[in-house]
Amino acid sequence: MYRYDHYDQAIVDDRVKQFRDQTHRYLAGTLSEDEYRPLRLQNGLYIQRYAPMLRIAIPYGLLSSRQLRALSDIAAKYDRGYGHISTRQNLQLNWPKLEDVPEILAELAKVEMHAIQTSGNCIRNVTSDQFAGVSPDELTDPRPWCEILRQWSTFHPEFAYLPRKFKIAVNAADTDRAATRVHDIGLDVLKDGDGNIGFRVIVGGGLGRTPIVGVVIKDFLPWQHLITYLECILRVYNLHGRRDNKYKARIKILVKALGIEEFRRQVENEWAYVKDGAATLTEAEVERIQQHFTDPAWKQLDDLSLEALAVEKNDKAFTRWLERNVHGHKKPGYAAVTLSLKDPKTAPGDITSAQMNFVADLADKYSFGELRTSHEQNIILADVEKSRLHELWLEARAHSLASPTVGLLQDIICCPGGDFCSLANAKSIPIATAIQERFDDLDYLHDIGELDLNISGCMNACGHHHVGNIGILGVDKNGAEWYQVSIGGRQGYNAHLGDVIGPSFAAAEIPDVISTLIETYIDNRESEDERFVDTVHRLGIGPFKERVYANKNAGKERAVANG
Amino acid sequence: MPTRMPARKGLLPMAKIIKHSSIIDDGWTLLRLAEGESAESVALPAGNLIVPLAVWQARKAELLARPQRGVWLAPDELAQDIATDLANLQLVAIDFPQFADGRGYSTAALLRTRFGWRGELRAIGEVLRDQLFYLNRVGFDAYAIREGKDIEDALKALNDFSETYQAAVDEPLPLFRRRGRAA
Ligand code: SF4
Numbered sequence: 001m002y003r004y005d006h007y008d009q010a011i012v013d014d015r016v017k018q019f020r021d022q023t024h025r026y027l028a029g030t031l032s033e034d035e036y037r038p039l040r041l042q043n044g045l046y047i048q049r050y051a052p053m054l055r056i057a058i059p060y061g062l063l064s065s066r067q068l069r070a071l072s073d074i075a076a077k078y079d080r081g082y083g084h085i086s087t088r089q090n091l092q093l094n095w096p097k098l099e100d101v102p103e104i105l106a107e108l109a110k111v112e113m114h115a116i117q118t119s120g121n122c123i124r125n126v127t128s129d130q131f132a133g134v135s136p137d138e139l140t141d142p143r144p145w146c147e148i149l150r151q152w153s154t155f156h157p158e159f160a161y162l163p164r165k166f167k168i169a170v171n172a173a174d175t176d177r178a179a180t181r182v183h184d185i186g187l188d189v190l191k192d193g194d195g196n197i198g199f200r201v202i203v204g205g206g207l208g209r210t211p212i213v214g215v216v217i218k219d220f221l222p223w224q225h226l227i228t229y230l231e232c233i234l235r236v237y238n239l240h241g242r243r244d245n246k247y248k249a250r251i252k253i254l255v256k257a258l259g260i261e262e263f264r265r266q267v268e269n270e271w272a273y274v275k276d277g278a279a280t281l282t283e284a285e286v287e288r289i290q291q292h293f294t295d296p297a298w299k300q301l302d303d304l305s306l307e308a309l310a311v312e313k314n315d316k317a318f319t320r321w322l323e324r325n326v327h328g329h330k331k332p333g334y335a336a337v338t339l340s341l342k343d344p345k346t347a348p349g350d351i352t353s354a355q356m357n358f359v360a361d362l363a364d365k366y367s368f369g370e371l372r373t374s375h376e377q378n379i380i381l382a383d384v385e386k387s388r389l390h391e392l393w394l395e396a397r398a399h400s401l402a403s404p405t406v407g408l409l410q411d412i413i414c415c416p417g418g419d420f421c422s423l424a425n426a427k428s429i430p431i432a433t434a435i436q437e438r439f440d441d442l443d444y445l446h447d448i449g450e451l452d453l454n455i456s457g458c459m460n461a462c463g464h465h466h467v468g469n470i471g472i473l474g475v476d477k478n479g480a481e482w483y484q485v486s487i488g489g490r491q492g493y494n495a496h497l498g499d500v501i502g503p504s505f506a507a508a509e510i511p512d513v514i515s516t517l518i519e520t521y522i523d524n525r526e527s528e529d530e531r532f533v534d535t536v537h538r539l540g541i542g543p544f545k546e547r548v549y550a551n552k553n554a555g556k557e558r559a560v561a562n563g
Numbered sequence: 564m565p566t567r568m569p570a571r572k573g574l575l576p577m578a579k580i581i582k583h584s585s586i587i588d589d590g591w592t593l594l595r596l597a598e599g600e601s602a603e604s605v606a607l608p609a610g611n612l613i614v615p616l617a618v619w620q621a622r623k624a625e626l627l628a629r630p631q632r633g634v635w636l637a638p639d640e641l642a643q644d645i646a647t648d649l650a651n652l653q654l655v656a657i658d659f660p661q662f663a664d665g666r667g668y669s670t671a672a673l674l675r676t677r678f679g680w681r682g683e684l685r686a687i688g689e690v691l692r693d694q695l696f697y698l699n700r701v702g703f704d705a706y707a708i709r710e711g712k713d714i715e716d717a718l719k720a721l722n723d724f725s726e727t728y729q730a731a732v733d734e735p736l737p738l739f740r741r742r743g744r745a746a
Binding site: 005 | 641663664665666669670672676677693694696701713724725726727728729731735736737740742
């Protein structure tokens with residue numbers, strides 16, 4: 001993974017000093033609330049419903065065991081002993097004290113970490129594929145490009161006060177695990193006919209209250225031009241993006257208003273001036289960064305089939321875990337493993353200090369001391385020897401990190417919602433819990449098969465509800481918490497936004513609604529191989545909608561009759 | 564030798580600005596149109612004026628008769644709007660009615676890099692200490708710090724960071740082209 005040299009360290013250390021001083025001036029009253037707000041946001045510090053929230057950057061989701069131990073200590077010392085993995089692969093602390101934040105940042109800097117640009121109207125933490133570097137369907141490792149972008153975007157002087165936040169994702173595999181279609185800029189790493197690396201550049205995607213799938217602005221951008229081209233996109237956006245209405249300020253609105261042809265023309269026009277300038281990437285720099293992402297010291301192992309392993313251990317729970325939580329690896333004899341943070345007893349994505357220390361130990365023991373966070377809010381150990389999977393499973397299970405439900409209905413993506421977030425219309429965690437409790441039968445869960453269920457507490461869509469196969473959105477109806485349900489969304493190259501099935505529901509109705517959706521799917525699927533989302537796309541939302549509202553009305557009549 | 568005007572009672576002391584990293588007396592007067600005033604008819608006070616773009620466009624001949632000329636741009640006015648006039652100016656200012664409106668950063672960068680502006684580039688409006696480092700990087704060299712803020716204190720912000728990653732106006736080489744060079 002990338003290690004800081006004295007330049008990187010100096011930049012982060014200077015930031016700590018700067019923020020310490022800013023916070024000091026704020027507390028002393030010489031910096032007003034309005035003046036301090038953007039400064040603290042660009043250090044990941046929100047003032048939330050009950051306390052400040054600090055979002056710590058985990059660049060493209062990669063962490064060392066040493067860093068995770070430091071996070072564990074910080075969560076124990078300055079918070080309530082747990083953190084929350086966000087859908088942007090970052091770690092959020094929900095209860096720090098504002099006056100402690102400079103000290104927290106100083107502790108983070110000691111392990112080459114920070115909270116820079118994890119919030120605010122600037123370029124945010126670049127995200128990527130959680131299986132980067134090990135997945136069999138990968139063209140090349142996307143992380144060096146992410147790191148190049150991280151350095152370029154860190155304290156970019158021209159783009160610190162954009163109309164709105166700006167998110168970039170990079171993917172380099174056949175399967176899009178980075179959701180590049182729903183980012184302000186999505187980059188697909190490609191090779192041209194001569195084997196040269198470049199990027200397909202996608203612009204103007206995003207979720208939020210106007211969900212839009214991004215469009216291709218450039219089919220193939222040779223790697224040398226990555227930074228100059230992105231600077232031109234940002235410049236056109238910075239100058240022309242709307243600033244009169246924050247709901248219309250994302251780049252997607254500008255791209256839509258101008259049309260992609262005109263937007264592209266403006267970007268290319270800018271680019272003609274800066275192309276081949278000093279910001280053009282050099283081979284030496286790319287090599288320097290790539291040297292930080294070389295393969296770990298994998299052993300030469302005979303491959304081992306997971307089926308054989310399942311037969312050998314003859315344990316249904318282990319077999320299920322192998323099916324759901326163990327993923328392919330490009331090196332024979334190795335697998336990537338998801339440690340699930342979706343234990344129904346805790347909020348999705350939450351991890352305690354004790355679990356952090358434990359995961360750090362597991363990373364040291366099984367996976368070269370490194371781990372990743374995923375936007376599905378889980379943790380990945382990327383380089384586990386298959387012959388040690390059973391041993392790992394036993395250990396993980398003892399710490400509630402082995403729910404064998406990755407990709408299934410229990411693996412809910414969920415934002416912090418009304419329990420923490422001051423923007424929320426409604427709570428989201430209790431909804432996730434209620435659904436997880438309803439569907440706690442593992443046999444049934446595995447029978448239902450792959451299903452992404454995503455929950456957001458408001459239009460800002462931090463829980464990515466639009467691209468959930470089932471999406472749940474908290475809405476406000478005369479001050480009460482209601483939930484709108486959509487189906488048919490999906491992430492990936494064929495990203496699709498779900499359709500709302502009809503009027504919204506009260507919290508108590510949601511588990512029944514989900515049950516009815518699932519029953520409708522089970523009754524209608526062509527085979528066990530047809531996933532929920534495929535059935536929705538084949539049949540349309542009609543049959544689902546009918547049955548949900550028929551049941552709902554029947555329920556009402558019963559209630560009236562009983563009343 | 565002209566006699567020096569005695570300081571009149573009630574006359575404000577000359578405003579201070581930051582220029583080229585030091586605090587100096589400001590030799591310019593900023594003209595903003597008050598409500599009801601128009602670019603065509605507004606009275607132009609004596610002295611070195613920084614006028615709105617619209618005033619410059621409407622009164623160019625008049626202003627060209629003065630020895631020093633300055634123009635300021637609003638956030639929605641672009642670098643190219645003033646590009647062909649740059650040779651006739653000594654000062655360009657960019658207004659930040661709200662510091663969080665960052666359009667002026669791109670405008671400044673374009674004036675310096677695309678249009679070759681070498682004269683004074685001044686930030687006016689809500690110009691605060693904590694934006695100075697970035698403003699300096701995109702090509703500003705003068706700052707009229709907002710009234711009520713400590714200008715000495717603001718000056719310190721120019722040294723907030725000892726190193727930077729990107730190419731910008733103050734350092735045209737990105738760090739990756741400088742890294743590892745002997746210090
Ligand atoms: S989706 Fe809304 S409620 Fe949920 S975390 Fe984001 S802003 Fe808060």
